[in-house]
Amino acid sequence: MLKFKELIYLYRLAPWGNKLRSFRMLGYTMLGYLMSGSFNLSAILINTLAVFGVLLFGFLINDFYDYKIQREINFIGFKIEEGSLKKREFFLYLLIPLFLVFPIFFIGRFISVSKIFLISIFAGLFLIIFYSVPPLRLKERKIAGFLVSPFAVSFLFLESFSLLKQPELEIYLFVIIIFLFQCYLETLHSIKDFHDPKEITKMTLKDSLRFLKIFSLISFSASLFLSFINRFFIITAPFSLLRLKALENLDIGAIQKTRTNLFSPVLSLYEFGFYGILGILNIF
Numbered sequence: 001m002l003k004f005k006e007l008i009y010l011y012r013l014a015p016w017g018n019k020l021r022s023f024r025m026l027g028y029t030m031l032g033y034l035m036s037g038s039f040n041l042s043a044i045l046i047n048t049l050a051v052f053g054v055l056l057f058g059f060l061i062n063d064f065y066d067y068k069i070q071r072e073i074n075f076i077g078f079k080i081e082e083g084s085l086k087k088r089e090f091f092l093y094l095l096i097p098l099f100l101v102f103p104i105f106f107i108g109r110f111i112s113v114s115k116i117f118l119i120s121i122f123a124g125l126f127l128i129i130f131y132s133v134p135p136l137r138l139k140e141r142k143i144a145g146f147l148v149s150p151f152a153v154s155f156l157f158l159e160s161f162s163l164l165k166q167p168e169l170e171i172y173l174f175v176i177i178i179f180l181f182q183c184y185l186e187t188l189h190s191i192k193d194f195h196d197p198k199e200i201t202k203m204t205l206k207d208s209l210r211f212l213k214i215f216s217l218i219s220f221s222a223s224l225f226l227s228f229i230n231r232f233f234i235i236t237a238p239f240s241l242l243r244l245k246a247l248e249n250l251d252i253g254a255i256q257k258t259r260t261n262l263f264s265p266v267l268s269l270y271e272f273g274f275y276g277i278l279g280i281l282n283i284f
Contacts (some may be wrong), residue, residue: 001089002084002085002093005155006075006079007093009075010060010075010076010079010093011056011060011097011144012059012060012063012075015260016074016075017074017075017096018192018256019063019074019075020198021259022055022056022059022060023052023055023059023151024053024155024262025055025156025186026048026052026055027049027155028160028274029047029048029156029160030151030160030161030276031157031275031276031279032156032157032158032159032160032161032162032164033160033161033163033164034275034276034279035157035161035171035174035275035276035278035279035284036045036160036161036163036164036165036279037165037279037280037282037284039044039159039164040110040111040163040164040165042110042111043110043111043164043200044143044163044164046104046106046107047104047160047163048105049100049101049103049159050100050103050104051122051156051159052097052100053097053098053099053100053101054097054124054125054128056097056099056100057094057097057098057101057128058128058131060076060093060094060097060131061077061094061129061132061133062131062132062139063076063077064076064090065132065133065134065137066095066130066132067080070199070200071096071200072196075144076090077098088152088268093176095231099206100162104121104266107163109219111164112161113163113271114162114166116158116162116166116167117159117162117163120155120156120158120159120162121155123155124152124159125149125154125184127148127152128152128239131145131148131152134183139200140200140250141257142202142203144185144204145200145202146183146190146202146203147183149182149185149186149189149232150178150182150183150186151178151179153173153178153179153182154175154178154179155283157173157175157178158175159181159199169229170229170230170241171273173226173229173233174218174233174275174284175221176222176226176227177200177222177236178232179217180215180218180219180222181219181250181271183211183215184212184215184216184243185259185267187208187211187212187215188204188255188258188259188266189259190202190203190208190213191205191208191209191252191255192255192256192259195255196207203253209247209250209252212247212250213244213247216240216241216243216244216247218236219236219239219240219243220236220240220241221239222236223235223236223240224237224241230284232275232278232284235271235274236271237272238266239271242265242268243265243266243267245265246264246265246266247266247270250266262277
């Protein structure tokens with residue numbers, strides 16, 4: 001059996017090598033709660049644990065198949081190669097996070113569940129599993145593999161928002177902003193993969209740098225256009241320009257450090273803090 005510290009690395013609760021923490025994507029779930037401007041403690045706790053469990057499961061199965069198929073030496077691969085983790089034991093660790101998901105099937109006792117909520121859950125699960133697992137293994141397909149993450153986080157946001165409130169037009173339009181931002185982050189990810197010969201590269205380094213600017217400009221344009229529908233969409237415009245400006249000093253050799261720095265102007269995550277505040281105040 002693995003020690004407690006080893007479990008932290010196994011489930012990516014702490015970074016090992018060049019891997020990001022598994023719970024980072026919970027930020028989109030929290031944003032969904034904030035944007036709804038509603039509150040139900042029981043439902044939020046059950047749903048957050050379920051999403052957390054799905055993320056742990058998803059990243060764990062991704063690391064396993066990356067090791068098995070690409071021979072990537074991540075923490076799972078390191079432990080298997082070392083002989084301290086048997087493949088049969090791994091599948092036990094894989095099932096453990098699903099116990100966090102189980103209570104969500106009873107969430108209807110605490111809150112009325114909408115169709116959007118259910119669709120988002122199953123769509124997100126599908127993407128997370130088949131991103132890594134053969135025979136689909138969408139990760140190996142250049143376009144589909146690139147788009148899985150933007151679609152997955154969009155469903156994460158919709159899932160948590162629709163848990164507390166029925167989405168209206170502005171929220172579906174806001175998903176466009178989230179989708180474009182995650183495309184930008186996925187492009188940063190592709191630059192990181194370019195430095196690892198065992199990773200599947202979805203585009204060349206030159207194209208990745210070009211698409212970083214393109215996604216920033218598309219976000220800027222979308223912000224201006226959507227602001228005619230809801231004036232608060234203009235928030236994205238200055239942050240898109242800030243990202244575009246920060247790319248001028250992007251250190252490709254330190255790209256992983258940039259991706260992990262939540263305060264980096266290259267990421268400019270503060271944008272979503274403003275949206276969250278508007279949601280809490282119910283003025284978005």
